[in-house]
Amino acid sequence: MRYLDHAATSHPKPAPVLAAINEWFEAFGISADRGDSHQAVEVNQRVTAARRGLGELIGVPGERVAFHSGATESLNLALRAVLRPGDTVLTTAFEHSSVVRPLRALTEERGIVTEILPPDPDFGLAPARVVTALERLRPRLFVFTHASNVTGALFDARAFCEAARANETLSLLDVSQTAGLFDIDVGADLVAGSAHKGLHAPPGLGFLTARPGLELAPQKQGGTGSAVALADHPTTWPSAFEAGTPNTPAILGLAAALAWLVAEDRDQLAARALARTQDLEDRLAAIPGVRLVGTPTGPRTPVTSFVHDDLDPAELGAMFAAADIHVRTGFHCAPWIHGHLGTAAAGTVRISPGPAVSADDIAAAAAVVAG
Amino acid sequence: MPAAQGRFSRQVRVPQIGESGQAKLAHAKVLIVGVGALGTHTAEALGRAGVGQLLLVDRDIVELSNLQRQHLFEEGDATNGTPKAVAAAARLARLNSGCEVQPHVADCSAAFLDETFPSDAAKPDLVLDGTDNFPTRYLLNDWCARHDVPWIYAGAVGTEGAAMVIPPRGPCLRCIWPDPPANADVANCETAGILSPAIAAVTAFQVAEALKLLTGNTEATAAGIFTCDVWRGSYQRQELATTPAPDCPVCSRQDFPALSAPPTAAVTLCGRDAVQVDPPRREPVDLATLATRLQGAVEELRRTPHLLRFVADGCRFSVFPGGRALVFGVRDPLRARALYDRWVGLG
Numbered sequence: 056m057r058y059l060d061h062a063a064t065s066h067p068k069p070a071p072v073l074a075a076i077n078e079w080f081e082a083f084g085i086s087a088d089r090g091d092s093h094q095a096v097e098v099n100q101r102v103t104a105a106r107r108g109l110g111e112l113i114g115v116p117g118e119r120v121a122f123h124s125g126a127t128e129s130l131n132l133a134l135r136a137v138l139r140p141g142d143t144v145l146t147t148a149f150e151h152s153s154v155v156r157p158l159r160a161l162t163e164e165r166g167i168v169t170e171i172l173p174p175d176p177d178f179g180l181a182p183a184r185v186v187t188a189l190e191r192l193r194p195r196l197f198v199f200t201h202a203s204n205v206t207g208a209l210f211d212a213r214a215f216c217e218a219a220r221a222n223e224t225l226s227l228l229d230v231s232q233t234a235g236l237f238d239i240d241v242g243a244d245l246v247a248g249s250a251h252k253g254l255h256a257p258p259g260l261g262f263l264t265a266r267p268g269l270e271l272a273p274q275k276q277g278g279t280g281s282a283v284a285l286a287d288h289p290t291t292w293p294s295a296f297e298a299g300t301p302n303t304p305a306i307l308g309l310a311a312a313l314a315w316l317v318a319e320d321r322d323q324l325a326a327r328a329l330a331r332t333q334d335l336e337d338r339l340a341a342i343p344g345v346r347l348v349g350t351p352t353g354p355r356t357p358v359t360s361f362v363h364d365d366l367d368p369a370e371l372g373a374m375f376a377a378a379d380i381h382v383r384t385g386f387h388c389a390p391w392i393h394g395h396l397g398t399a400a401a402g403t404v405r406i407s408p409g410p411a412v413s414a415d416d417i418a419a420a421a422a423v424v425a426g
Numbered sequence: 427m428p429a430a431q432g433r434f435s436r437q438v439r440v441p442q443i444g445e446s447g448q449a450k451l452a453h454a455k456v457l458i459v460g461v462g463a464l465g466t467h468t469a470e471a472l473g474r475a476g477v478g479q480l481l482l483v484d485r486d487i488v489e490l491s492n493l494q495r496q497h498l499f500e501e502g503d504a505t506n507g508t509p510k511a512v513a514a515a516a517r518l519a520r521l522n523s524g525c526e527v528q529p530h531v532a533d534c535s536a537a538f539l540d541e542t543f544p545s546d547a548a549k550p551d552l553v554l555d556g557t558d559n560f561p562t563r564y565l566l567n568d569w570c571a572r573h574d575v576p577w578i579y580a581g582a583v584g585t586e587g588a589a590m591v592i593p594p595r596g597p598c599l600r601c602i603w604p605d606p607p608a609n610a611d612v613a614n615c616e617t618a619g620i621l622s623p624a625i626a627a628v629t630a631f632q633v634a635e636a637l638k639l640l641t642g643n644t645e646a647t648a649a650g651i652f653t654c655d656v657w658r659g660s661y662q663r664q665e666l667a668t669t670p671a672p673d674c675p676v677c678s679r680q681d682f683p684a685l686s687a688p689p690t691a692a693v694t695l696c697g698r699d700a701v702q703v704d705p706p707r708r709e710p711v712d713l714a715t716l717a718t719r720l721q722g723a724v725e726e727l728r729r730t731p732h733l734l735r736f737v738a739d740g741c742r743f744s745v746f747p748g749g750r751a752l753v754f755g756v757r758d759p760l761r762a763r764a765l766y767d768r769w770v771g772l773g
Contacts (some may be wrong), residue, residue, distance in 0.1 A: 134447070144699065147709065295532060345670070367699060367744070367754070369695055369698070369702065369744075369752050370744050370752060372734060372735070372745070373702070373746045373750050373752060374732050374733070376746075376748070376750065377732070377746055377748050377750075385695060385696050385698070386696060386697050390697075401698065402697070403697075426731065426732060
C-alpha cells in the first residue's frame with residue numbers, strides 16, 4: 056500500500072516510537088504517576104520528558120501540558136471550560152468537526168453565539184479580517200485551526216493570537232494539522248492538538264496546554280494518582296485536566312517521537328512532504344478534468360484537495376483503492392468549508408504526503424487520476 | 427372444532443395429511459429467505475395451509491415492477507416503499523390470523539441466522555429458498571447442513587425454473603455444484619425477465635415438498651431436481667446422485683465455507699446519498715462481460731478502463747474491477763446491498 060493520508064494520521068511510525076511503546080508493555084506496564092517502584096519512577100521521568108518536550112514546542116512549561124485521548128477530547132474540554140452561558144465565540148469556516156460539533160452542542164446547552172469567519176476569496180484568512188471581527192465582536196473566545204485539513208492553507212496564528220489578546224479575547228488554537236511540522240509557539244492562551252499526525256506518536260493521545268496564569272475549572276473528575284486522599288479533583292495542572300488512567304505507552308511513544316523529530320530535523324521532514332505535495336499538484340494540474348480545490352496561494356501544509364469534472368470523489372476513491380493507494384475522499388470532517396469551496400455535494404479527494412512518501416508514490420497517485 | 431370440519435377440512439381430507447398432519451403443520455416453524463416472487467408464493471400457500479410460524483426475511487422494499495408476479499403486495503406497498511417482509515406479514519395476518527408471522531427486514535447473513543436461531547430449540551423445521559442469488563443459497567446450504575435443517579432450493583428466470591429438496595445429511599447444493607456460479611454469467615430477472623407461471627410451477631414443487639417434510643412424510647419427498655420451461659410446457663424431474671459427493675466440504679468434511687466467509691460490506695458515505703458496497707476480495711470482475719449482460723436492461727451504460735457506470739432503479743451505479751461498487755441515490759445500506767445483488771450480483 057502507498058500511504059498518502061498523513062493529514063489523518065502519520066504512517067509508518069518511526070522505529071524508535073514503536074520501540075518505546077513496546078518497551079512499556081514489555082518492561083514497565085505501569086501507568087504514569089501510579090506507584091513508587093523503580094520502574095514507576097522511570098515511567099514518570101519519561102512522561103515528564105514528553106510533557107516538557109511538547110511544552111517547549113508550544114512555549115509553556117511541561118506541567119501546563121495535559122494529555123487526553125485525542126485532540127477531540129482536548130478541544131471539547133477547553134471549549135466547555137471557557138464558554139459560559141450567552142458568551143460569543145469567534146471561529147472560522149475551516150474548523151474540524153471536533154470544534155464544530157461541541158460549539159453546536161454548547162449553543163443548545165448554554166446559548167452561546169458562534170460567529171464564523173468565512174475564507175478570503177483566495178481561500179486564506181487575512182489577519183486584517185480577523186482583527187476587524189475581533190474588534191467588532193470582542194468575543195469571549197477565538198477558536199481556530201492552525202491550518203485547513205482540506206486545503207492545506209496555513210494561517211498566521213501568531214497575528215491571530217496577538218489580535219485576540221489586544222481585544223481581551225482568549226485564543227484556543229487547534230494544532231492538529233501543524234504540530235511536528237511547523238512552529239506552534241505562537242502565543243495562544245490554549246493549544247489543543249493530536250499526537251498521532253505530524254508528531255508521529257501513536258493514536259489515542261491528544262493534548263491541551265494552557266498558558267501559566269490561565270485557570271480553568273476541571274471538566275472531568277476522577278483518579279489522578281496525586282492528592283488521592285482528597286475528594287475534590289485537584290485544580291493544579293496537569294492533574295486539573297487529567298482524570299483516569301492515562302495512555303502511558305502512547306505518551307512514551309510521544310517522548311520518543313519528539314526526540315526523533317529533533318534528530319531528523321523537523322524542518323527537513325516538513326520540507327520533504329511539501330516538495331512531494333507541490334510535485335503532486337503540478338502533475339494533477341496537467342490532467343484534463345482535474346480541478347485543484349482551494350489551493351493555498353501563501354503558506355501551506357502538505358495537504359491538497361481536488362475534484363474531477365467527470366469522476367465523483369467516491370469513484371476516484373475506489374480507483375485509488377484498486378491501485379492500492381490510500382487517500383481520502385469526501386468532506387474530511389470539515390463540514391463548513393465545502394460550501395465555500397463549491398464542493399458541498401460530494402467533497403473532495405484529499406492527498407496528504409508525509410516525509411517518507413517517495414516520488415514514485417506521487418507518480419503512481421497522479422497516474423490513477425490520469426487514467 | 428376438529429380441523430376436518432373447519433377451515434382446513436379440504437386439506438385434512440387428503441389422506442397423506444389427515445388430522446395428525448394438520449396438527450404438525452400448526453406446530454411447524456418455517457423460515458422463508460427472500461420475500462419476492464418465490465417467497466410470497468410459498469408464504470401465502472403455507473400461511474393458508476395452517477403452518478403455525480412463518481419467519482420472513484428480506485432486506486428490500488416493494489416496487490411497482492414486483493406486482494406483476496409477487497403475491498401479497500398491493501400498489502400502496504409500492505407507492506410507500508414498504509419493506510417486503512413487513513408488507514407480506516401484514517397481508518398474511520389478514521389471510522390467516524392463526525399463523526404467527528415474524529417479518530425481518532435484514533440481510534440474511536450467517537450472523538443473522540445465528541442471532542435469530544440461537545439454539546437448537548429455536549431453529550426452524552424447514553428453510554425455503556426465495557432468494558435471487560447464489561451466495562445466499564450457499565450460505566443457506568451450509569447453515570442448514572450445520573444445524574441439521576432441511577431446505578428447498580428454488581430459482582426461476584425467464585420462462586424456466588428449478589427446485590430441489592436438500593436433506594440435512596446431503597447430497598447438498600455443493601455436492602451438485604461445488605462452487606457458486608459466477609454471477610456475471612447467471613441470467614437474472616432484471617436482465618432476462620420472468621414469467622409468473624415459472625414462479626408458480628417451482629413454488630408448487632416447493633410447497634408440496636414442504637408439506638411432506640412438515641407432516642413427517644419424509645420418505646415421500648421427490649428426489650433429484652425439478653426443472654420446467656413453462657413456455658415449452660415441459661415439466662420434469664431429473665434424478666441426481668442420492669449419496670453425498672466424496673469431496674464435498676460440507677457433507678464429507680463438516681466444513682462450512684459460507685459460514686466463515688467475510689460478508690459483503692455496505693457503508694453509507696459520510697454526508698452523501700450514496701453507499702459503497704464492497705464484496706470480499708474475489709477474482710477481478712470483467713466489466714465488459716457485466717456490461718454485455720446489462721445492455722438493454724439499464725440506462726446510460728458506459729464503460730471506461732476503470733469503471734462501469736449505469737442507471738437502474740433510479741440509482742446511479744459505478745462498478746470497479748475489484749467488484750466494489752458505489753450506488754448513488756440511496757442511503758440505506760440494506761437497500762444498496764439488494765440493488766447491488768440485483769444489478770451487479772457478485773455477492
